[in-house]
Amino acid sequence: MTILVGYxxxxxxxxxxxxxxxxxxxxxxxxxxxxxxxxxxNPGDYAGFVIGSSAxxxxxxxxxxxxxKRNRELLATQxxxxxxxxxxxxxxxxxxxxxxxxESEPKQFEEFSQALxxxxxxxxxxxxxxxxxxxxxxxxxxxxxGRDLLPEGDFRNWAAIDEWAAAIAKELPAG
Ligand SMILES: Cc1cc2nc3c(=O)[nH]c(=O)nc-3n(C[C@H](O)[C@H](O)[C@H](O)COP(=O)(O)O)c2cc1C
Numbered sequence: 551m552t553i554l555v556g557y558x559x560x561x562x563x564x565x566x567x568x569x570x571x572x573x574x575x576x577x578x579x580x581x582x583x584x585x586x587x588x589x590x591x592n593p594g595d596y597a598g599f600v601i602g603s604s605a606x607x608x609x610x611x612x613x614x615x616x617x618x619k620r621n622r623e624l625l626a627t628q629x630x631x632x633x634x635x636x637x638x639x640x641x642x643x644x645x646x647x648x649x650x651x652x653e654s655e656p657k658q659f660e661e662f663s664q665a666l667x668x669x670x671x672x673x674x675x676x677x678x679x680x681x682x683x684x685x686x687x688x689x690x691x692x693x694x695x696g697r698d699l700l701p702e703g704d705f706r707n708w709a710a711i712d713e714w715a716a717a718i719a720k721e722l723p724a725g
Contacts, residue, residue: 551597553580553722556587558603558614563677563704564635567711568602571633574715575600579724587617598629598722604676605636605656606687615658622665630668631718632659635676639701651675669721672714675705 553575557568568584575582587601603614618625618632637654644650651673659671680691680702691700 551581552595553582553598553600554590554593554596555582555584555600555602556590556614556617557584557601558587558611558617559635560604560606560611561677561679561682563706564602564604566677567633567635567674567706568600570708570711571600571602571715571718574712575719575722578716578719580719580722586613588613590617593621593624596628599625600631600633600718602633602635603656605634605654605673608657610634610656610658618658618662618666625666629721630666631670631672632662632666632668633672633674633714634659635674635706637673637675638678638699638703638705639675640703640705645698670714670718674711674714675707677704677706678702679704 555568555572555575557564559565572582572584601614601618603610634654634656637650642650644653654673662668663671678700680688683691690696
């Protein structure tokens with residue numbers, strides 16, 4: 551049966567991560583498809599779930615959060631992995647020297663770790679292209695700390711994403 555790599559992506563960075571994970575799972579011999587969570591009509595058709603969203607203001611996007619909440623009972627009985635795409639910049643630490651990936655865990659991770667007992671929860675570096683941002687997101691970047699916290703560029707770490715996907719594949723039966 552197929553593994554769903556379900557995602558919520560505002561500007562495409564998380565979509566790219568989800569597509570990559572699905573491709574890596576297929577290359578490892580697992581059936582997998584990447585789809586926006588909002589377009590998943592029959593979650594019961596899947597044998598496992600990798601669910602991801604970008605983080606904005608410390609939080610997953612609403613449609614991803616709602617997908618998990620709506621399907622909480624089903625997900626609790628299936629293998630589940632969660633990922634979040636967010637932190638930007640080439641440095642692994644924030645200004646206080648803290649691990650940026652750890653600091654960028656969306657607030658939903660704690661709640662969902664209790665409810666779903668996921669097999670893995672991972673934060674990945676994201677991407678930001680100022681040219682495509684909506685008006686409100688552009689304004690946030692204009693506040694003094696905004697530009698420092700939200701630098702322009704594609705910081706997605708494909709090696710880390712591939713490694714995570716390979717570890718997931720190992721836990722799933724082939725075919
Ligand atoms: C206004 C704004 C707020 C953001 N807030 C956060 C945040 O709180 N935590 C985080 O890790 N990333 C944050 N980011 C970075 C995005 O999550 C990152 O660019 C992500 O890869 C975008 O993915 P998407 O194109 O799939 O939505 C923010 C970006 C913008 C533009």
